[in-house]
Amino acid sequence: MQKVDYFRPETIEEALELLAAGREEYKILAGGTDLVLHLRERKVSPKALVDITHISALKGIREEEGKIIIKAATTFTEVASSTIVLEKIPALADACKVVGSPQIRNQGTIGGNIVNASPAADSVPALVLFDGVARLTSKRGTREILLTELLQGVGKTAIEPDELLEEVILTPYPGSVSGFYKLGRRNALAIARISGAVELVFAGSKIAKARVALGSVAPNPFRATELEQFLNGREFNEETKEELIALAKNLVADKLGSRASAPYKREAIAGVMREILNRIEQRRGR
Amino acid sequence: MEMKKLSLTVNGKLIEREVPTNIRLLDFLRDYLHLTGTKEGCGEGECGACTVLLDGKPVNSCLVMAHSAHGREVITIEGIGTPDKLHPIQEAFLEAGAVQCGYCTPGMVLAAYALLKENPNPTREEIKVAISGNLCRCTGYNKIVDAVELAARKEGK
Structure with missing residues (x-):
């Protein structure tokens, strides 16, 4: 492998010192399931790695005044098995359960998945769904930015070289039910061909509030506001579901334009949406 | 080459070595400790031939930097059973x-x-x-x- 130095800070302060000193020449190692591969392929050539997985303050999940806060170095396995996540934001558990393989889920982290800014990042549609906000920290201070603003295209983010993604803050609607589904070429280790996440709040038989996010359709996962507006106030029945699916097909066709994958994805979204709605239906009954 | 001290537990034994900063856990196990039961297949985290347990959980050792395992516990196939006493x-x-x-x-x-x-x-x-x-x-x-x-x-x- 190419030459690269390695640092293993144990506190956030130490990590911020290193990032400030290293500027853009240092790269954060937050699990390594992508970065170690990219280093070997020489897609990146940092002077040093700043391994943040030994910082205990960057691990864990907590609930605070209705918000769910996930620390950046929390692994997919930890997120998928968290009681808070399973109860309050099951769409994120669905997403983290199907990342890569058990090995990848034990090593890869939520923070790494965000910062990589892949169009197919498995956890990101579910994070965007709950209005995910990234908390970035540097020696200069701390700022919060919506994930949809943080992600700026394939592999691009608004994170400065001296900034560390400390945590992601999610705001689910109180009493909501949610689900996520990903379609890959096979079950394990497949990159998402298309994925979606839906959150609904029910008032009797009606949908009081809705959020919808899609992945692998645009350079980054995004909120499908057209679909959300359609769902608001509708009866949750077959007619609504079929209309939603028709709208989702149009949206996907619009977003992908003449891309080679468009004919496949605009049909595939129907199956993805049905699967998500089934999951929500099952969870609603509990 | 940049070298740093790495100390970790492998199959129950505490090990301390000066090793380069740019090697993977897989390289450390095979080339430094000669624990060649851990195999390299794809080198990309797809095949799982390099699986080891890190703090009890399976990971692909081809995607873990050796120094990331500092202070942690690694179990390889050599730590599961021996030819005389299979698990x-x-x-x-x-x-x-x-x-x-x-x-x-x-x-x-x-x-x-x-x-x-x-x-x-x-x-x-x-x-x-x-x-x-x-x-x-x-x-x-x-x-x-x-x-x-x-x-x-x-x-x-």
Whole structure:
């Protein structure tokens, strides 16, 4: 492998010192399931790695005044098995359960998945769904930015070289039910061909509030506001579901334009949406 | 080459070495400790041949920097059983005929070991999920799943 130095800070302060000193020449190692591969392929050539997985303050999940806060170095396995996540934001558990393989889920982290800014990042549609906000920290201070603003295209983010993604803050609607589904070429280790996440709040038989996010359709996962507006106030029945699916097909066709994958994805979204709605239906009954 | 001190537990033994900062855990285990039971397959985290347990959980050692394992506990296939005293999972693999060329076997055994630690009575489906990160190019998957079921029954006794 190419030459690269390695640092293993144990506190956030130490990590911020290193990032400030290293500027853009240092790269954060937050699990390594992508970065170690990219280093070997020489897609990146940092002077040093700043391994943040030994910082205990960057691990864990907590609930605070209705918000769910996930620390950046929390692994997919930890997120998928968290009681808070399973109860309050099951769409994120669905997403983290199907990342890569058990090995990848034990090593890869939520923070790494965000910062990589892949169009197919498995956890990101579910994070965007709950209005995910990234908390970035540097020696200069701390700022919060919506994930949809943080992600700026394939592999691009608004994170400065001296900034560390400390945590992601999610705001689910109180009493909501949610689900996520990903379609890959096979079950394990497949990159998402298309994925979606839906959150609904029910008032009797009606949908009081809705959020919808899609992945692998645009350079980054995004909120499908057209679909959300359609769902608001509708009866949750077959007619609504079929209309939603028709709208989702149009949206996907619009977003992908003449891309080679468009004919496949605009049909595939129907199956993805049905699967998500089934999951929500099952969870609603509990 | 940049060198740093690495100290970790491998198969129950505390190990301290000066090693380059740019090597993977896989390289450290094979080239420095000569624990060659851990195999390199794809080198990309797709095949699971390099699976080891890091703090009890299966990971792809080809995607872990060696120094990331500092202060942690690694278990390789050499820490599971010996030729004289096989682990019940290894016995079950032999009994069920779950070994063909053998290249994927160390990773499969470790994935099974981690599963049975957490879930001593897995369903067939749970076994399939647990080994979903391990490829067998001889494609003897059914016998591997049979072996894990057999191991669960043996250990349950």
